[in-house]
Amino acid sequence: MQLAVLVENFSLAFGEDIILNDVHFSAPSKGISVLVGRSGSGKTTLLRSLNRLNETLGQVKTRGRVRLDLGQGLEDIYPQDNAPAPRPLSEIRRLVGMVFQTPNVLPLSIAQNIALPLRIVRKLQPEEIKQRIRHCLCQVGLWEETAHRLETSAENLSGGQKQRLCLARALALEPAILLLDEPTASLDVHAATSIEELLKELGERYPIVLVSHNPRQACRLASQLTVMEAGRIVNNFCHELPDAQTIKSLLKEHSPSETMS
Amino acid sequence: MPKSDRAAQKRQDKDSEASLWIRLATFLAVLAVVALCGMIVIAALPALLASSHTPFEWVWQPYQGHFGILPMCAGSVLLALSALALGFPWALAIVIWHLTEEAQALASARKGFGIFIRLLTTVPTVVLSFAAVFLLTPLLRTAFGGTGMCLLGATLMLSLLILPTMVLVMESGLSQRLDALCPHALALGLSRYQLLCHCVLPKNRQTLIQAAVLGFGRACGDTLLPLMLAGNAPKLPTGFTESARTLSAHMALVTANEVGGAAYNSLFAAGLCLLCTTIAVTLVLRRLAPAKDQKTHS
Amino acid sequence: MKSPLPWLLRLAPLLLVAVCAVLLIFLLQRGLGTFSLSLLFGDVPPLQAIFGQRPVWDGLWPACAGTLCLVLLTLTLAFLPGLGCGIYLAEYASPGKASFIGLAMDILAGTPSIVMGLFGFTLIVFLRQTFLPNANTSLLLSAGCLSLLVLPVIVSSSCEALRALPRDLRITAFALGMTKKTVISKILIPQASQGIAAGLILALARAAEDTAVIMLTGAVANAGLPAGLFDKFEALPFAIYYTAGEYQNTEELARGFGAALLLLLLSVLLVLTAHFLERRYLRQRQGFHAAGRAR
Numbered sequence: 001m002q003l004a005v006l007v008e009n010f011s012l013a014f015g016e017d018i019i020l021n022d023v024h025f026s027a028p029s030k031g032i033s034v035l036v037g038r039s040g041s042g043k044t045t046l047l048r049s050l051n052r053l054n055e056t057l058g059q060v061k062t063r064g065r066v067r068l069d070l071g072q073g074l075e076d077i078y079p080q081d082n083a084p085a086p087r088p089l090s091e092i093r094r095l096v097g098m099v100f101q102t103p104n105v106l107p108l109s110i111a112q113n114i115a116l117p118l119r120i121v122r123k124l125q126p127e128e129i130k131q132r133i134r135h136c137l138c139q140v141g142l143w144e145e146t147a148h149r150l151e152t153s154a155e156n157l158s159g160g161q162k163q164r165l166c167l168a169r170a171l172a173l174e175p176a177i178l179l180l181d182e183p184t185a186s187l188d189v190h191a192a193t194s195i196e197e198l199l200k201e202l203g204e205r206y207p208i209v210l211v212s213h214n215p216r217q218a219c220r221l222a223s224q225l226t227v228m229e230a231g232r233i234v235n236n237f238c239h240e241l242p243d244a245q246t247i248k249s250l251l252k253e254h255s256p257s258e259t260m261s
Numbered sequence: 262m263p264k265s266d267r268a269a270q271k272r273q274d275k276d277s278e279a280s281l282w283i284r285l286a287t288f289l290a291v292l293a294v295v296a297l298c299g300m301i302v303i304a305a306l307p308a309l310l311a312s313s314h315t316p317f318e319w320v321w322q323p324y325q326g327h328f329g330i331l332p333m334c335a336g337s338v339l340l341a342l343s344a345l346a347l348g349f350p351w352a353l354a355i356v357i358w359h360l361t362e363e364a365q366a367l368a369s370a371r372k373g374f375g376i377f378i379r380l381l382t383t384v385p386t387v388v389l390s391f392a393a394v395f396l397l398t399p400l401l402r403t404a405f406g407g408t409g410m411c412l413l414g415a416t417l418m419l420s421l422l423i424l425p426t427m428v429l430v431m432e433s434g435l436s437q438r439l440d441a442l443c444p445h446a447l448a449l450g451l452s453r454y455q456l457l458c459h460c461v462l463p464k465n466r467q468t469l470i471q472a473a474v475l476g477f478g479r480a481c482g483d484t485l486l487p488l489m490l491a492g493n494a495p496k497l498p499t500g501f502t503e504s505a506r507t508l509s510a511h512m513a514l515v516t517a518n519e520v521g522g523a524a525y526n527s528l529f530a531a532g533l534c535l536l537c538t539t540i541a542v543t544l545v546l547r548r549l550a551p552a553k554d555q556k557t558h559s
Numbered sequence: 560m561k562s563p564l565p566w567l568l569r570l571a572p573l574l575l576v577a578v579c580a581v582l583l584i585f586l587l588q589r590g591l592g593t594f595s596l597s598l599l600f601g602d603v604p605p606l607q608a609i610f611g612q613r614p615v616w617d618g619l620w621p622a623c624a625g626t627l628c629l630v631l632l633t634l635t636l637a638f639l640p641g642l643g644c645g646i647y648l649a650e651y652a653s654p655g656k657a658s659f660i661g662l663a664m665d666i667l668a669g670t671p672s673i674v675m676g677l678f679g680f681t682l683i684v685f686l687r688q689t690f691l692p693n694a695n696t697s698l699l700l701s702a703g704c705l706s707l708l709v710l711p712v713i714v715s716s717s718c719e720a721l722r723a724l725p726r727d728l729r730i731t732a733f734a735l736g737m738t739k740k741t742v743i744s745k746i747l748i749p750q751a752s753q754g755i756a757a758g759l760i761l762a763l764a765r766a767a768e769d770t771a772v773i774m775l776t777g778a779v780a781n782a783g784l785p786a787g788l789f790d791k792f793e794a795l796p797f798a799i800y801y802t803a804g805e806y807q808n809t810e811e812l813a814r815g816f817g818a819a820l821l822l823l824l825l826s827v828l829l830v831l832t833a834h835f836l837e838r839r840y841l842r843q844r845q846g847f848h849a850a851g852r853a854r
Contacts, residue, residue: 100734121741173736395803485800542669
């Protein structure tokens with residue numbers, strides 16, 4: 001099976017706090033890989049290691065390898081001894097699209113939310129930007145609702161609409177991999193369902209790594225399921241996925257009261 | 262590390278490095294402070310080292326060769342302290358009133374008073390002095406005789422000048438802590454006033470000291486009020502109805518009437534004294550500030 | 560339940576309000592009557608006065624024009640260094656460097672304006688003795704010293720405005736692949752512009768009202784309209800100071816009251832504007848922040 005993400009012996013620390021400890025993780029080039037774990041287990045940090053976003057949050061020390069398929073086979077994204085240097089950070093982050101738990105629209109108009117990164121990061125011409133805005137908004141099913149008010153502030157959209165706009169914004173940059181950090185956690189049931197539908201569709205075309213805290217959602221979406229606990233991977237299911245009840249019990253089983261080895 | 266690697270590393274470092282104009286701007290800003298202090302120290306050196314015409318004597322008679330600035334130093338300190346003695350209790354009383362029941366009950370009046378205090382900090386000192394020259398000075402003249410230009414007038418107006426600053430510092434330091442304690446204390450049957458006087462004020466002396474030090478710094482540094490109201494006689498005042506001269510006013514007067522070389526020397530010495538005082542004030546305030554932060558965290 | 564407050568506490572704020580009211584009423588009573596076009600232009604037609612075709616001897620116009628030029632020049636000189644230093648402090652400086660720069664700015668903010676003026680004066684004395692025997696106190700020198708005075712205001716306000724921006728905004732922008740430079744210039748600065756503007760207006764007010772600096776660095780009583788960067792100039796606060804000591808007749812005195820009232824109104828207006836801008840900015844930011852934090 002072709003891999004889009006390969007993490008080997010990866011450890012990460014913020015100052016003295018070790019968040020990830022010798023993690024092995026891989027994700028296939030098609031389908032949704034779901035990361036589950038209790039809060040504080042390091043799943044979000046692992047996700048943010050895949051586009052090196054942890055480095056914007058403070059002093060970070062890393063060890064080990066993270067390789068991503070950004071279009072030319074697996075390549076290192078952290079500097080390694082005796083190897084050519086990785087791509088510049090901004091390029092890595094552009095090729096790895098990310099959507100956050102809370103819909104982080106920029107405080108600009110709907111169109112500008114998509115256009116600004118395209119203009120600054122991709123340096124595209126206005127004509128092409130226009131086309132892409134339309135294309136991406138169609139992709140996430142937002143075009144019909146917003147076509148008539150593209151120039152109004154994105155902050156007036158509903159939670160679900162905002163989250164779809166964030167997805168559209170990530171897709172507009174033509175990412176090779178999509179990272180999703182509990183993308184439905186701040187949405188109501190209805191909006192969450194429509195986002196899940198959308199993600200299933202996108203999973204056919206993109207490698208997606210998704211962090212979830214909801215066992216049922218993990219069951220619905222996952223083509224591969226990884227359970228994390230205290231900065232380590234404790235379970236990995238590739239073929240026969242467990243049901244929601246099993247996942248729930250797995251999360252309980254590895255509670256922090258258990259002594260860590 | 263191979264060469265290409267280093268180049269790429271360099272490029273990444275460059276991405277997260279400040280651009281040239283930002284670094285230049287920062288450098289310029291810091292350089293300005295260093296230049297300011299350095300220039301005044303260098304200019305004052307000849308006066309400090311001079312054996313004749315030393316500025317550190319008690320007589321200022323430029324035509325007889327006496328260029329002493331000590332009376333002005335004393336004038337500055339005296340004026341600042343007396344303004345503080347008047348302004349500090351006044352400010353404290355205002356803050357206590359503002360934070361306790363009566364003002365809390367009148368929400369709109371309280372808000373209006375807050376804006377009023379904030380506006381007071383922005384009244385140009387020259388306007389304040391101008392109004393005082395034509396309103397307060399004649400009053401003092403009829404009350405005490407003489408010209409009416411005296412230490413008392415300057416003290417009164419100076420205390421008015423430093424009052425709003427001190428009120429703001431005290432209020433920002435005390436109000437949060439009072440509000441945090443309130444639910445528990447009110448449940449015990451204490452009033453806000455009792456809580457403030459018996460618990461918050463004694464526990465937060467640092468805020469009060471901070472306000473006093475800041476007020477002292479402001480009072481020392483102000484030029485226009487003493488210049489226009491205190492009469493500017495270069496001698497040690499012996500009472501509140503006598504004329505006095507401060508360092509700041511002295512500097513304004515000497516540069517206005519170019520007397521000559523040794524007078525200039527005393528000017529720079531006066532500037533250095535004033536600068537040292539305010540730097541000391543700044544350092545004391547910085548020492549007090551982090552301690553305050555720790556307290557709020559604990 | 561009301562606790563019995565000592566009457567002294569009640570008296571303190573009342574006394575303050577009363578004193579200020581007396582001063583304000585006094586100023587209004589003596590100054591309001593002079594408010595008319597002739598306060599500014601004397602008996603010269605306003606348009607001719609504004610364009611400098613005829614000199615104004617008995618009006619405040621030259622002083623107003625001088626203050627305007629001085630303030631604009633000051634902001635021109637202080638804006639970029641202030642903004643740049645604020646950005647560095649908020650976005651780049653390591654804790655050690657930040658504390659050092661903070662100390663420098665605190666010292667500058669605490670320095671009395673007369674010492675800034677003395678700095679300018681010393682500079683001229685030095686230049687005269689060395690390179691430029693003809694150097695003299697001037698508009699440019701005053702603006703330079705005033706820009707030192709307002710620099711800490713601009714630095715701290717732009718730094719605070721940037722720090723008030725939500726962290727999510729930064730992370731989002733980084734996740735889209737922008738470099739730090741583009742994040743700052745294209746996302747953060749535009750978002751913080753209102754807060755920065757509030758600081759600029761506050762700086763404007765400080766530069767307009769300060770008297771001690773210009774007294775030592777080139778303000779004079781009778782210079783007419785500002786002629787050039789290297790010439791002496793008139794300014795509103797200096798005119799007020801000068802009138803208090805040297806007025807010849809009741810007319811000049813009345814003009815002094817007019818000038819005092821004008822300067823008071825100007826600075827109150829500027830500060831209220833700055834206050835309003837800052838409040839609105841912080842409210843918006845906190846609103847966005849709260850929305851971003853809601854889980």
